[in-house]
Amino acid sequence: MPAAPAIDVSYFPGCSLATTAKENNQSLVECCRKMGIQLIELEDWNCCGSSSAHSINHQIAFDLACRNLSLAPPGRALVTACPSCTLRLKHAQHRLKNDPAAQERYSRMWGRPFDPGLRVRQFFGLLEEVDLERLLAVNGHVRIDLSFAPYYGCMLNRPYALRSGSNYYGIMEKTLAKLGLQALNWGHASQCCGTFLTVARPDIVTPKVNLIMQGAAESGAECIVTACAMCHMNLEVRCTLKNPVPIFHFSEILSLAFGTSHHKDWFGRHLIDPRPLLKSRGLMAS
Numbered sequence: 001m002p003a004a005p006a007i008d009v010s011y012f013p014g015c016s017l018a019t020t021a022k023e024n025n026q027s028l029v030e031c032c033r034k035m036g037i038q039l040i041e042l043e044d045w046n047c048c049g050s051s052s053a054h055s056i057n058h059q060i061a062f063d064l065a066c067r068n069l070s071l072a073p074p075g076r077a078l079v080t081a082c083p084s085c086t087l088r089l090k091h092a093q094h095r096l097k098n099d100p101a102a103q104e105r106y107s108r109m110w111g112r113p114f115d116p117g118l119r120v121r122q123f124f125g126l127l128e129e130v131d132l133e134r135l136l137a138v139n140g141h142v143r144i145d146l147s148f149a150p151y152y153g154c155m156l157n158r159p160y161a162l163r164s165g166s167n168y169y170g171i172m173e174k175t176l177a178k179l180g181l182q183a184l185n186w187g188h189a190s191q192c193c194g195t196f197l198t199v200a201r202p203d204i205v206t207p208k209v210n211l212i213m214q215g216a217a218e219s220g221a222e223c224i225v226t227a228c229a230m231c232h233m234n235l236e237v238r239c240t241l242k243n244p245v246p247i248f249h250f251s252e253i254l255s256l257a258f259g260t261s262h263h264k265d266w267f268g269r270h271l272i273d274p275r276p277l278l279k280s281r282g283l284m285a286s
Contacts, residue, residue, distance in 0.1 A: 009038070039079070040076070046068060069114075
């Protein structure tokens with residue numbers, strides 16, 4: 001592995017990756033380290049304004065996102081792996097670039113001028129710049145012979161105006177194929193799982209989740225690989241099917257392939273236990 005990180009970026013984990021999905025955050029940091037990416041976490045970051053905030057008060061949600069932008073030091077991209085966090089931060093940046101009054105409020109509240117040159121990036125955009133094949137050839141990797149249903153959720157490519165021309169659908173299939181996994185075609189890869197309604201309306205969310213989970217099983221997939229920690233949590237919490245397929249965050253698969261020794265801590269936190277599947281394939285010790 002690289003002796004020193006080749007890429008330094010500012011990192012905004014967001015609430016889910018820092019709390020309910022902290023195993024996903026741990027695996028993300030680990031796989032980045034293996035790939036020569038140093039995630040430098042923002043000091044004293046706060047919620048991005050997603051979930052309840054932007055549903056109740058748009059100004060508060062905007063201010064929350066702006067504060068995080070103000071914490072990002074110049075000269076480094078600001079990266080987040082959560083699609084919802086990416087959307088809120090990019091939305092705030094887009095508004096600031098086009099609203100002088102918002103820029104004036106930003107400077108007054110956070111004590112520094114808005115930096116229009118700050119690059120807010122989704123982690124998949126960073127992953128595209130990594131020469132993964134070279135890293136695998138030089139350092140070797142654990143081959144993961146599993147079939148999976150790729151699940152991106154509904155937030156990653158919304159809205160089009162803030163995507164900067166990037167369409168990340170397909171990146172998990174392309175990346176994980178290099179590790180030995182086989183992606184299966186299915187019809188729910190971008191279907192909303194209902195995360196934002198999961199507390200208020202579980203009667204709506206549970207059928208949506210079960211439809212997605214059933215679709216993965218019917219496709220013949222042995223597991224689901226998600227791009228979103230919030231979706232990962234929601235699929236596990238609200239699924240009521242018997243014997244559902246296990247779910248992995250994409251960073252867990254990457255870290256497993258790189259031979260990390262910390263995965264036992266991560267997989268033990270899953271509500272749908274993936275360890276029997278991994279042990280049956282020799283990917284974990286019995």
